Amino acid sequence: MRELRAPIVCLIAALALSGCMSTTGPVAVAPAPIGYAEPVPVRIDSGYHLDAGDRLRVVVYGQEGLTNTYAIDAAGSITMPLIGSVPARGRTPAGLAGEIAARLRNGYIREPSVAVEIDAYRPFFILGEVAAPGQYPYVPNMTVESAVAIAGGFSPRAKRDAVTVTHTDASGSGRFIVPPGTPIGPGDTVFVSERWF
Template sequence: MAQAQVPDASAVAPVTASVSPGYEYRLGSGDKIRLIIFGEPDLSGEFTISGDGLVALPLIREVAAAGLTASELQVKVENAFKEGYLKDPRVSIEVLSFRPFYILGEVNKPGQYPYSNGITVVNAVALASGFSYRANQKKVYIRHAGATAEEEVPLTSTTLVAPGDTIRIAERYF
């Protein structure tokens, strides 16, 4: 029996990440962005937002990016370049990769997993190699990035995960 050939990940062109409709994505530490300044290839490139929410950019140094949308960061970067560096900068910013989500509790392989668009809690459990035999499969606890408390939600096939979420699968009590 022949095994299926899996393409090498480095041979696949990068795809710009996107988030589910209706969700306004806020940048945070660990996000990777692409900055394009039209007509200025030396200033353009891919950058990662640091743990303290800053992104280091050529000429203008560090810019606070955490908590902003890509559009808000774009305006902020344009304004920074206008202050003595470029006459009329045209800036484009896109998110290349989102920060991961975390799953813990009653799953077989708890840990950190890469976010992908439209992922549900059921998909996240599958990535973590399924439920443990003690898992409560009726409800899940989710703490969204930036939130201080987790919320209990019914575990359904439509419950979405957002970048930076922490998902906890609780133990069932017979």
């Protein structure tokens, strides 16, 4: 019943604002203040690009000896039994699964079925005017605010309205000055500067 109430209330409010429900003519309504917010991008694991420090769960169905957790090393690869080193840096989990299946199909398993999941993301870094700067585990859908909270909060001298985020992806590395509600990704570096007043 609660699910039906909200649309009905919205419909009644819309009719009232348009003057349809008034018997004496249009109703004058004072405009309410409106707050605009930037849309927040949503991170999806299927579009996530792997890099060193990510830990993956690779499942090769029907092959218990190959199903395991693998960490991407500093060279950007994982090392699996039978097929050895497989480049993972810059690939999506689905792309890596396809590469592993192709290598296994080449003389090892007739029709391999492979799935790759992210077991743990690479860490993010937070520096500057926070209580405990350092390296922390990344959690999906993390924002600058939650990163600051994990690092113990702002120091008394912190500039709180904007921070610098360094982000690296397939197109390169960039530094951006962003508000606290901005999403961050694994491997990003958040720098909280000192305010001057």
